[in-house]
Amino acid sequence: xxxxxxxxxxxxxxxxxxxxxxxxxxGMKVTLYNRTYDHINVIQKRGGIELESAxxxxxxxxxxxxxxxxxxxxxxxxxxxxVVVPSSAHCDIAQIIAPHLKKGQIIILHPxxxxxxxxxxxxxxxxECTTDxxxxxxxxxxxxxxxxxxxxxxxxxxxxAVPLAALPAxxxxxxxxxxxxxxxxxxxxxxxxxxxLNNMGAIFHPALTLLNAGWIEATHGDYQFYIxxxxxxxxxxxxxxxxxxxxxxxxxxxRARTAMEWLKMAYDTVGEDLHEAIHNxxxxxxxxAPSTLGHRYIFEDVPMSLVPIASLxxxxxxxxxxxxxxxxxxxxxxxxxxxKRGRTVDKLGIGDLSTDELMxxxxxxxxx
Amino acid sequence: xxxxxxxxxxxxxxxxxxxxxxxxxxGMKVTLYNRTYDHINVIQKRGGIELESAxxxxxxxxxxxxxxxxxxxxxxxxxxxxVVVPSSAHCDIAQIIAPHLKKGQIIILHPxxxxxxxxxxxxxxxxECTTDxxxxxxxxxxxxxxxxxxxxxxxxxxxxAVPLAALPAxxxxxxxxxxxxxxxxxxxxxxxxxxxLNNMGAIFHPALTLLNAGWIEATHGDYQFYIxxxxxxxxxxxxxxxxxxxxxxxxxxxRARTAMEWLKMAYDTVGEDLHEAIHNxxxxxxxxAPSTLGHRYIFEDVPMSLVPIASLxxxxxxxxxxxxxxxxxxxxxxxxxxxKRGRTVDKLGIGDLSTDELMxxxxxxxxx
Numbered sequence: 001x002x003x004x005x006x007x008x009x010x011x012x013x014x015x016x017x018x019x020x021x022x023x024x025x026x027g028m029k030v031t032l033y034n035r036t037y038d039h040i041n042v043i044q045k046r047g048g049i050e051l052e053s054a055x056x057x058x059x060x061x062x063x064x065x066x067x068x069x070x071x072x073x074x075x076x077x078x079x080x081x082x083v084v085v086p087s088s089a090h091c092d093i094a095q096i097i098a099p100h101l102k103k104g105q106i107i108i109l110h111p112x113x114x115x116x117x118x119x120x121x122x123x124x125x126x127x128e129c130t131t132d133x134x135x136x137x138x139x140x141x142x143x144x145x146x147x148x149x150x151x152x153x154x155x156x157x158x159x160x161a162v163p164l165a166a167l168p169a170x171x172x173x174x175x176x177x178x179x180x181x182x183x184x185x186x187x188x189x190x191x192x193x194x195x196x197l198n199n200m201g202a203i204f205h206p207a208l209t210l211l212n213a214g215w216i217e218a219t220h221g222d223y224q225f226y227i228x229x230x231x232x233x234x235x236x237x238x239x240x241x242x243x244x245x246x247x248x249x250x251x252x253x254x255r256a257r258t259a260m261e262w263l264k265m266a267y268d269t270v271g272e273d274l275h276e277a278i279h280n281x282x283x284x285x286x287x288x289a290p291s292t293l294g295h296r297y298i299f300e301d302v303p304m305s306l307v308p309i310a311s312l313x314x315x316x317x318x319x320x321x322x323x324x325x326x327x328x329x330x331x332x333x334x335x336x337x338x339x340k341r342g343r344t345v346d347k348l349g350i351g352d353l354s355t356d357e358l359m360x361x362x363x364x365x366x367x368x
Numbered sequence: 369x370x371x372x373x374x375x376x377x378x379x380x381x382x383x384x385x386x387x388x389x390x391x392x393x394x395g396m397k398v399t400l401y402n403r404t405y406d407h408i409n410v411i412q413k414r415g416g417i418e419l420e421s422a423x424x425x426x427x428x429x430x431x432x433x434x435x436x437x438x439x440x441x442x443x444x445x446x447x448x449x450x451v452v453v454p455s456s457a458h459c460d461i462a463q464i465i466a467p468h469l470k471k472g473q474i475i476i477l478h479p480x481x482x483x484x485x486x487x488x489x490x491x492x493x494x495x496e497c498t499t500d501x502x503x504x505x506x507x508x509x510x511x512x513x514x515x516x517x518x519x520x521x522x523x524x525x526x527x528x529a530v531p532l533a534a535l536p537a538x539x540x541x542x543x544x545x546x547x548x549x550x551x552x553x554x555x556x557x558x559x560x561x562x563x564x565l566n567n568m569g570a571i572f573h574p575a576l577t578l579l580n581a582g583w584i585e586a587t588h589g590d591y592q593f594y595i596x597x598x599x600x601x602x603x604x605x606x607x608x609x610x611x612x613x614x615x616x617x618x619x620x621x622x623r624a625r626t627a628m629e630w631l632k633m634a635y636d637t638v639g640e641d642l643h644e645a646i647h648n649x650x651x652x653x654x655x656x657a658p659s660t661l662g663h664r665y666i667f668e669d670v671p672m673s674l675v676p677i678a679s680l681x682x683x684x685x686x687x688x689x690x691x692x693x694x695x696x697x698x699x700x701x702x703x704x705x706x707x708k709r710g711r712t713v714d715k716l717g718i719g720d721l722s723t724d725e726l727m728x729x730x731x732x733x734x735x736x
Contacts, residue, residue: 208582210579211578211579211581211582211697212580212581212582212583213579213580213599213601213602213605214576214579214580214583214596214597214598214599214601214602215580215582215583216599217599217600217601217602218591218596218597218599223586228582228586229582229586230582231581231582231585231586232585233581233582233585233661233701234581234582234585236700236701236703237581237697237700237701240700293601321696322696322697322700324693324696325692325693325694325696325697326693328689328690328692328693329579329605329690329693332604332605332608332690333601333604333605335604
């Protein structure tokens with residue numbers, strides 16, 4: 001297959017705009033889709049997005065082929081479909097995209113959080129979409145970006161090594177090959193359980209928010225989220241959740257990175273324990289807490305990150321009582337049932353698979 | 369029986385000293401026991417405790433019969449034994465007191481927290497103590513008190529109506545009669561499950577501490593524990609725990625007070641919800657948070673208040689997932705197993721009783 005040139009970016013938040021502009025500046029033919037046309041109206045009128053970057057980074061006017069709120073229009077000519085929406089919207093995107101997919105298209109979730117590709121594939125199947133497309137997910141979002149205007153985006157940083165996995169993993173290489181010219185940063189993420197179980201936001205975000213619930217709400221987040229909020233006791237809870245996550249991975253034969261290993265890998269930060277390591281990471285200084293508990297750290301990270309890990313743990317006999325405590329408190333605070341709304345193994349259609357069957361499915365796409 | 373005059377107060381913290389001095393000033397013959405003699409050395413030398421009070425309250429030098437660290441000496445002549453120690457020490461006190469008890473003595477826990485009298489009785493039985501004593505518990509501590517010196521105590525407030533229950537409840541009247549002259553404030557608390565399940569500290573203390581864990585530790589408690597710490601989301605968790613507590617009581621046929629009803633009763637404070645009611649209670653303004661998570665709000669209130677309520681709930685099929693979440697987080701933060709250390713129905717020796725059998729036991733002392 002020739003290297004694809006036709007990209008469609010789904011979602012015109014800051015991340016989607018940054019990616020669309022960057023891809024265009026790299027010479028790709030880019031279409032941008034957003035559900036609400038109002039948000040992309042200016043982009044369509046101007047014909048593109050103005051991209052700025054920290055020094056040396058990509059910048060300039062990224063000329064787009066089209067900005068549209070018509071999903072059929074958006075995907076019909078795409079070779080690669082980049083889904084850059086909150087993971088809680090993956091299900092909706094899968095539903096509306098299903099009737100329009102064409103054989104051979106590659107769909108990449110940026111990022112999948114946990115079990116994003118599995119959910120996407122399940123929803124396509126529920127829609128009776130039998131088109132042979134390849135679904136993949138990135139472990140984290142490649143950009144640190146912001147948007148200061150309707151047709152503007154700013155990239156602060158492009159991550160250097162982002163694991164990516166296809167479902168099934170036998171297609172990893174195909175996906176990496178397809179996007180290598182534009183994104184050499186993506187590396188082989190083994191399979192979608194590896195990318196999903198290495199989701200650090202699952203560990204850090206909900207617990208750190210809930211164990212500082214009063215502080216966030218009383219001050220509207222006027223303190224440093226990590227530096228002030230991660231005290232020794234809070235860090236102990238994060239470490240306990242992290243051990244549960246790594247143990248869930250182990251039960252599937254997966255060697256997930258610990259939070260400490262991830263801090264070392266991502267930021268070259270070390271310490272005696274998580275409390276010390278987080279305080280040794282200069283990037284955490286100055287980051288304010290969310291101004292409210294009505295924040296994606298709970299309403300996205302609990303159902304799309306923590307619930308699927310805990311659900312895998314319960315399925316395979318791993319104690320996830322720490323995670324369950326955090327999920328339960330989130331349910332109470334938000335007066336909702338995140339177990340019901342979240343990505344459980346049953347909802348993902350994998351609740352009846354043994355570990356071997358699950359690995360066979362994610363690695364080779366084979367289901368008995 | 370004549371009105372008892374011989375009291376022994378167990379525990380020389382601020383509460384025990386206030387009670388001993390007050391009883392002495394009311395003409396009782398009072399012995400004060402403390403495990404560590406160093407803490408009562410000055411009291412024994414001076415022969416008593418200097419009591420101060422808010423205006424109009426009891427004050428003066430409370431002359432004691434004896435201050436001793438010898439438990440046998442302390443209890444041998446006592447008619448009423450007032451146990452004024454943290455509830456986590458009830459078990460120890462029961463163990464050391466067991467060989468010295470005499471028929472007819474009354475033992476009152478101030479307060480029992482939850483299931484204090486049940487634990488005390490179980491420990492006496494485990495010590496093969498068959499002496500016919502009466503064990504009772506107060507729902508809350510009758511004084512708000514402090515101590516500013518080794519032989520000093522200060523009473524801020526004496527509560528006006530404190531429920532008290534004996535185990536079994538058929539002895540409530542006997543206990544109330546025995547102490548009525550000195551403490552007309554005690555009222556019939558129905559039975560020890562009523563007093564224990566009306567323990568508001570179980571609801572307020574651990575959750576309010578843990579949902580502000582980072583804030584407490586980062587600022588050493590430099591904020592108002594209730595006024596700043598009880599935000600709308602935190603109040604929602606308190607309300608959920610409170611519903612669980614009231615439902616556990618219901619499963620036993622007990623109509624426990626809700627936190628809202630308690631605020632109305634104790635402080636004549638009302639509001640639309642718990643958040644509003646707590647902010648309408650002037651007494652909460654100015655109360656600082658604990659300076660550390662190594663505080664009795666967790667290490668006492670989790671095992672001695674929350675665990676027994678949750679354990680009763682699990683025994684009788686009531687969902688206590690909110691409580692369990694708080695207990696679990698406390699276990700992680702303090703690196704201990706509060707389920708194991710706490711007053712579970714099994715540890716209390718009541719795990720095999722049906723609700724009818726349990727009520728028969730607490731009301732009439734009958735076990736089949």
